[in-house]
Amino acid sequence: MKNTVARISFFVCIACMVSIMLYSCSLPIFRQQPTSTDLNRADALFEEGSWKEAITEYQSYLSRHPVNPQARLKLGRSLMEEDRIEEALEQFQKILADGDRNHPEEVYFRAGRACHQLGQFSEAEHYYRQFAERSSMVDLQLVNYYMKQIGAARTAGNDAANSLVENAGHQVNSVHDEFHPVYSPNIGHRFYFTVHDSEHTLSIRSTPEVGASMKYAEVTQGIWKTEGTLDDEFDHSPELRLLDFSENGQHVFFTRPVTDEERTTLVGAFESGPDEPAVRTWDHPVFQSRLGDRDLFTIHDSAYLFSSQRLEGYGGYDLYVTFKSSGNWMVQNLGPQINSPADEIAPFLSVDGRQLYFSSNSDKSIGGYDVFFATFDDEMETWGTPQNMLPPVNSGRNDVDFRLSGDGQEALLSSDRTGGHGGFDIYHVYFDQPRTAQLDWSQPRYFYQVSAFRSFALQESNAVPSDDKPVFELPVLHFGERPLVITPQIKGELDKILEFGRLYPHVGLLVHVFTEKKANTNFGLYRPVLILKNAIDYLQEHGLDMSRIEMRLHGHQYPRSSFNSSGQQRTASLSRNDRRVEFEFTNTKNLPVRFVVAGEEHMRDDGSSSPYQNWKSKIEEVYFRIRLADAEQLLKRSDFVQNEDLMLAVDGSEDHFTYYSGIFQKMEAAQKSLRVYIAQGYMDARIVAFIGPSRIPTDLITSEMIEAYPELKKYIIYQK
Known part of the structure; x- marks a missing residue:
């Protein structure tokens, strides 16, 4: 019995000792150190x-x-x-x-x-x-x-005394990447941007795998706040990237990936017609996202800036301009003054068309990508040395996507500088003085037009004889009873007008309107203005200022139909429909080109004669008209619609109407007709001198003009 108790006690002691040892090993002091x-x-x-x-x-x-x-x-x-x-x-x-x-x-x-x-x-x-x-x-x-x-x-150094840069705030920026802000072209205090939802920060030379969505921010109670997606019709994909808007703001350009290596460019319409999809592929003949082109900036709808790694560049990404010339798309590298062996990206052009802002990671940068600006020298026809925008606009990190506000007082940019909310953030820039390049227009309007314009804008003493100038045909548009629809064909014709209008910003545009039926009422004469409104709106929306446009309504007086020597009717027009619109530029004397209406040269050579040709011959040089009335609304009498060579001139804003009658080569005939009109109650009627399509201000009549056109001396005497 004693032996049994002793053995039990022994085993209990052993068990207690083992338990104590196991517990001791669990204490920190006994744990194994990391290896x-x-x-x-x-x-x-x-x-x-x-x-x-x-x-x-x-x-x-x-x-x-x-x-x-x-x-x-x-x-x-x-x-x-x-x-x-x-x-x-x-x-x-x-x-x-x-x-x-x-x-x-x-x-x-x-x-x-x-x-x-x-x-x-x-x-x-x-x-x-x-x-x-x-x-x-x-x-x-x-x-x-x-x-x-x-x-x-x-x-x-820095420019801290003249500019302030502040983060757009947590209601816009997040731990993700917010980049490429673009001011709204139509709505004040709003900008659009892309937000990248990936876990990793966005490389400045981002790859197609990056997911993104397009949003917009507005000023709410004095601060920027993200309000929603760009448009529900085409912003469902998380991998879209905003590029820019069309000139009138009705379309937006953006990209999406099609493979791991390629992207495609899309254009979305905010208000698409019944036959127009909300989103379609944008097949531009020069700018190609799938080939790596990026950073599209809209100068206007026939000219764009972008960055590309094309083989003909100076190294890395270079900046290019593409624009339409004589119906063809041209592309030009901006040259070694702008482009370096490093990368130049994210271009922005000022309103005056002479100041270029962009980002570069060259050795002139203070770190990463910096924002630079360069000014175009018209005299030298080249860009000046790019200037660094300096801190606080630039930092030791990447500063890109710089865009000035319309008034030049502010700007937006994106940056991954320290102190942000994570990755790339959007920043707001304030300037002590507005950037004046946003406030002025130049002549010609844009830098890429300077070379051609300077060669065209010759001094009068060196003017090229008219017959030696190259001839450019201006289109003829035909219309019906319903409002004109801007079809692709009509758009192409109007784009030709816009191209020349931009190249020569000092010229005016006359829109001659002809009908095939007699206008029996004042409204019948004016009605084509309503039918053609879409065409005039298109010209305005795409950069042709309304102050440069005048519509001249001629009714049915000048059909292109003519008769040959045997009395048979023939038609020299492009269409048998005499309801047509013809375009004519004014103030073109010193241009090295000559504009004619489509088909006009043929009519001159075919030996035929028509009311249209007779009219054109009468208004080639100096002549006189009777100005019946000036009004801010349609005249409330219609007896003048029967007058010979009647013309109603409507300015581009459609709020001023001038009625003319007659075409006289001699002052004596004009004065005789004037007395008749005054007797009919046109008490404010007066004689106005014209040369070609343009009115002649009395104070601009020179002795040389009087010598060439003696009737002008009688006109000056009449004016006194």
Whole structure:
């Protein structure tokens, strides 16, 4: 019995001792210390680019092994990848502060990059120099590139006294990327932008895999606030990217991926017609997203800026302009003054057509992409040296997508500078003085027109004889009883008018309207204005100022039908329908080209005679008309509709009407007719002199003109 009790006591003691030992092993002091396996896991995460997880593992490892410069260097690099630049710099400085001469040489370079991006340029220069002196594997070309940027930053100074840059705020920006802001072309205090929903920050040279959506922000109670998507009709895809709007703001250009490597350009209509899809592919003959073209900027609907990596460039992305000339799309590289061996992207052209804003990562940048501007010199026909916009507009990071507001007082840009909400944010720029390039118009309107315009705008003494000038035909449009529809064919004809109107901004445009039936009433004479309203609106919406346009209504007086020597009727017009619109430019004397109406040259050569040809011959040089009345509304009498050579002139805004009658080569005949009209009650009637299509102001009649046209002397006497 005693032996049994003793054995039981022995086993109980053994069990208690084992339990105490197991419990003791569970205490922290007895736990096994971490091994190199923890560091291997951190390194594996680092190599695969899992920066957040790598940061956690490195921090855990370094809390137990603080003296490991390689691990701390990778922690710093991971923090930089996550845009935690200040924390990264702290890690690099810890390595350099431990006094160990065996720390990695790379740490100097990384510390320099962190200081550079934080705008600490002197410190960045110090670290770059230390790296260049100590490293045997230094990439001298890369270090030299960064050193040139540091030099540019220290030389440039800043413009903080004249401009302010502030983040658009948390109601616009997020931890994702917000970029490419574009002011609304039609709605004040609104801009559109793209937001990238990916977990990773957006590379400035983004790849097609990036998901994106297009949104808009408005000023609400004094602050910017995201209000919604651009348009529900075509903003369902998460991978769209905004480019720009059409000239009138009724269409928007954007891209979407079609493969992992290619994107396609789309155009969306905010108000599509019954036969027009809301979204369609935009097949431009020059700009091709699928070939890598990007950053489309609309100058107008027949001219665009963009950036591209085309083989004929100067290296990297270059800036190009594409525009229509004589119906064909041309493309021009903006030249070595603008483009460098580095990348030039995100162009913006000012209202005056002479100041170009863009971003470049050349060695003139103070870090990453900077915003530059350059001014076009008309005399030299070239761009001036690009100027850095300076801090605070630029930073040590990437500053892109710069766009001025319409009044030049403000601007928008996107930047991944430190202190934002994450990735790229949208920033608002305020200027002390407006950028005057947004307030003025130039002649010619745009920089790419200067060369042609200067060669065309010859002095009168060197003017080319009219018969020696190349001839350009202006289109004839035919219309019916219903409002004119802007078909692709008619759009093409109107685009020809717009092209010449933009090239020669000093010329006026006359729109001659003819009908085939006699106008028995005042409204019958005016009615074609209503039918042709869409065409006039199209010209206005695409950049032709209404102050340059005048419609002249001639009724049925000048059909193109003619009769040959045997009395048989023949038609010299392009169509048997005499209901037509003809275009004519005024103030074209010094241009080296001559404009004619389509089919006009043929009529001159075929030996026929028509009322139209007789009319054209009577108004070739100086002649006189009777101005019956000026009014702000249609005249409330219709007896004049029977008058010979009647003309109703309507200005482009359609709120001023001038009635004319008669075409007289002699003042005596004009004065005789004037007395008749006064007797009929047209008490304000008076004689007006014309030369070709244009009225002759009395104060512009010169002695040379009187010598050439003696009737003008009688006209001056009449005026007195």
